[in-house]
Structures are given as C-alpha cells and as structure tokens.
Amino acid sequence: MHIYDLQELKASTNNFSSSRLIGKGSHGSVYKGILKNGNLVAIKKQSLGLQKLQDNTKLENEANILSSVHPNPCLIKLLGISHDDYGNKIIVTQYMPNGTLHDLLHVSATDLPWRKRVEIALRIAEGVRLLHESNPPVVHRDIKSANILFDKIYSATLADFGLAVRLGNEVEANKLPAGTIGYIDPSYTTPGKLSTKIDVFSYGVVLLELLSGRRAMDVRKSPPSIVEWALPLIERGRAMEVCDERIRLPRGSMARAIRRLVHVAARCVSPKESVRPTMGEIVAILESLTVEPIQLPISFRNVVFKMMGRRRFGFNGRVKDCGTCGEHDKGSGNNISKGRLLVREILADITLK
Known part of the structure; x- marks a missing residue:
C-alpha cells in the first residue's frame, strides 16, 4: 500500500x-x-x-x-x-467525478433511463456479492444511495466502508448495530443479529429507490418509509405502481425485467430473513435480465432465404418437391423439422465465419 x-x-x-x-x-x-x-x-x-x-x-x-x-x-x-x-x-x-446515486435520483434534473437503472442495480449487486463471498465474509452495514458513486463514464461503485465488519471476527462481530435510518434492517437490533442478510435488506431499499425515484425515508410522504409504502402495493399485485412516474414505463422485455426487479426488491426487504435471496442469487437474476437478445439485421433474412432456396426449402420451412427422389414428403411435419435444422446450420455457419 x-x-x-x-x-x-x-x-x-x-x-x-x-x-x-x-x-x-x-x-x-x-x-x-x-x-x-x-x-x-x-x-x-x-x-x-x-x-x-x-x-x-x-x-x-x-x-x-x-x-x-x-x-x-x-x-x-x-x-x-x-x-x-x-x-x-x-x-x-x-476520484469519482460524477457524484452519488442519491444526487442523481433526487437532485439532478436528468431522468435515469430504465436500462441504466438495471445496470446500476447489477453493478452494486456484484460489489456486495464480492464482499459476502470474501474469506471471511464482509458485511458493509451502510449500503445506501449516498454511498454509491459514479466514475467518469457513470459506472456505479460502492464506497464508504467505515462501518464494515468481518464475520467470524469476534471483536468486529460484537460491534453495536449501525447503519442509516431508512436503509438499516429493522431486525438488526443486537450484535447477534449480524449477518449478510442485513446488507441484502439495505440493497433491497436501494433497489426500490432506483425503481421508484422515491427517497428511502421521506417525512413529506405517508408512510415515510419506502419499504412500508412499496411492500403493500406489491403484495396486492400492483407492482408497476412502484415504478418512477417521471419517466414512461417500458414495454416488452424491459417491462418484464422491471416487474421482476420489483419482486426481487420485495424479497430483499422481507421481514423474514429466510425469504431474502443471497447476493449471488440476485446477481444471477439481474444478469439474466440484462442479456440482450440477438438482433438479426433484415439482410440476414435474405441470406437465409437464398440458402434455403438453394437447398430446395420454401419460405414456410417446408421442403419443396424436387421431383427426383421419393424421400421428400411435401408439406409434412418431418420436413418442417428439417427446415428448422437447416436454419440452425446456417446460423452456425455464419457465426463461425
């Protein structure tokens, strides 16, 4: 050092x-x-x-x-x-030149796109997972939007480890409960309650904050706690009402991703610790939400059609009667399967090239 x-x-x-x-x-x-x-x-x-x-x-x-x-x-x-x-x-x-997530959500006039919010959620989950999977595990104890900083390209980074403790260290584990009101796990009342699940709770609050644009604790609202406001809505099947009203709700796959995130957040802030996922589980879920589907260009379809035509396939996936052999049963389900197989072969050929 x-x-x-x-x-x-x-x-x-x-x-x-x-x-x-x-x-x-x-x-x-x-x-x-x-x-x-x-x-x-x-x-x-x-x-x-x-x-x-x-x-x-x-x-x-x-x-x-x-x-x-x-x-x-x-x-x-x-x-x-x-x-x-x-x-x-x-x-x-x-040095992190672009401030905190708290400022970006509650002070800045710029609205965060949904895709960026998912990206931030994943970055912080990866950071907390690394702490929890350390040997011995480290509990941050102060995960909040003000402790999430942005570098010059707006990649999120978890900071401020002043309250962090190592599990298994008797001296550190016996420290009195600490954290920030609104983010701290209500069940963390004694040193004996220390576990990685208190970080999961705090992360869940940040996730709700990201999704809703609402402060973790806001005395101008009723109820002031974001958890007490959001959980009843989610439990009543009104999950999307938690989402930030300042920007248009997404559609399609992103809408499904946001809905999934709302339910992940609900699990994280559950009063029952056994319901809360591990950070490893959260990372796996978020990674599955951020995998982009392959967008094939229009020109690709022309390539497929030409190759299929050369191999005597119709656009509907059926084998055309070549008139020279008896194994092609025009319009059969078997030929449709062969058509799908050929498309997979073409995809493999183009990928390898």
Whole structure:
C-alpha cells in the first residue's frame, strides 16, 4: 500500500480547503486532491466530531477492509494512506467525478433511463456479492444511495466502508448495530443479529429507490418509509405502481425485467430473513435480465432465404418437391423439422465465419 506524504496531500487540496470539499459525513470529510503528477484523487480525513472524540476507528477500519478485499471495479479503490499532524489516519481513494446515486435520483434534473437503472442495480449487486463471498465474509452495514458513486463514464461503485465488519471476527462481530435510518434492517437490533442478510435488506431499499425515484425515508410522504409504502402495493399485485412516474414505463422485455426487479426488491426487504435471496442469487437474476437478445439485421433474412432456396426449402420451412427422389414428403411435419435444422446450420455457419 502506498504511503502518501502529508505535505503532498495538503498541497493537493490547498491545505484541505473548503473549496475542495466534495463530501461530508459522520465519519469523515472528503476532499478533491490534485497530485503533483496531475492525477485526481479523493482524500478522506477524520471529521471534526470524531477528532473531538479522538475516535479514528472508522477510517482505520475502512483502510483495513479495503486493503483486505479483492480489488474490483464495483468497489472503491484504495490508493494509499497517510496520517495527519496528530497521527490520525487519512485514506486516499480513486476520484469519482460524477457524484452519488442519491444526487442523481433526487437532485439532478436528468431522468435515469430504465436500462441504466438495471445496470446500476447489477453493478452494486456484484460489489456486495464480492464482499459476502470474501474469506471471511464482509458485511458493509451502510449500503445506501449516498454511498454509491459514479466514475467518469457513470459506472456505479460502492464506497464508504467505515462501518464494515468481518464475520467470524469476534471483536468486529460484537460491534453495536449501525447503519442509516431508512436503509438499516429493522431486525438488526443486537450484535447477534449480524449477518449478510442485513446488507441484502439495505440493497433491497436501494433497489426500490432506483425503481421508484422515491427517497428511502421521506417525512413529506405517508408512510415515510419506502419499504412500508412499496411492500403493500406489491403484495396486492400492483407492482408497476412502484415504478418512477417521471419517466414512461417500458414495454416488452424491459417491462418484464422491471416487474421482476420489483419482486426481487420485495424479497430483499422481507421481514423474514429466510425469504431474502443471497447476493449471488440476485446477481444471477439481474444478469439474466440484462442479456440482450440477438438482433438479426433484415439482410440476414435474405441470406437465409437464398440458402434455403438453394437447398430446395420454401419460405414456410417446408421442403419443396424436387421431383427426383421419393424421400421428400411435401408439406409434412418431418420436413418442417428439417427446415428448422437447416436454419440452425446456417446460423452456425455464419457465426463461425
């Protein structure tokens, strides 16, 4: 892991100037840094509140977790660390220039297309699956739209590992429940309730947020909780009423995909942990929804017809009477099967070429 010189980080942020502040939370403040080589980075240092409490555990924990998990584009990349003048840890990560999912859904005037929402859902599911399949498994404990960041091409990345814990580690597993209201699993009330299923619940809330455009917790609405609003609708067979009204509902295969996602979200936020799928199951479902069918160009049909004609096949898949042999039974079901077989052979020929 690279160790950054504190003076270099100060110079890169104009001594942690407020003009370079790009994010602020209970765990730390994040600054945009421009290193001497011109590279952009995100620099997180301890929040003032934690400085007063002399609590540096959150950034220490984030650095430890990120350095222990397998690098993946779906997870924020740790570039290195440093320490401030008082010995508190500073972490340096990749810079994400396009903000958070929370801002994109609730602040930006741009409406997210349905296909992009499915893509984001898959990216985050892949990231959480990687955490859960680590050895030992890692539970993020703070999955929410504000912790999903976008790179320069708007690929989603899961960030902020200050609350993450490793299962099987007695010290970490005994940490008091933590998370964000609206996203935290209501059943996670004691350290003994810690499991990967609490991340599945939080992911389900994000999925509902993605699909509906509604905030996870909005006191201006009744009920304020997105889960308490969405679940009754889904249970009454009104799943598509959960979808964001600001953009037109999709049709065809995308409509079916969105409906499937709504029901996946309902399973994720189920009060019964046994009903909630694993992140591996969720990834498999989302991958099946995002596989594009092969779109054959119109010209391809002409190629098929010509090849079928040369082999004495009609456009309806029936074998024409060649007049030279007795094995062609005009219009028979057997010939239709042969016609389908030929189409498969033509497809194989063109694919191989």
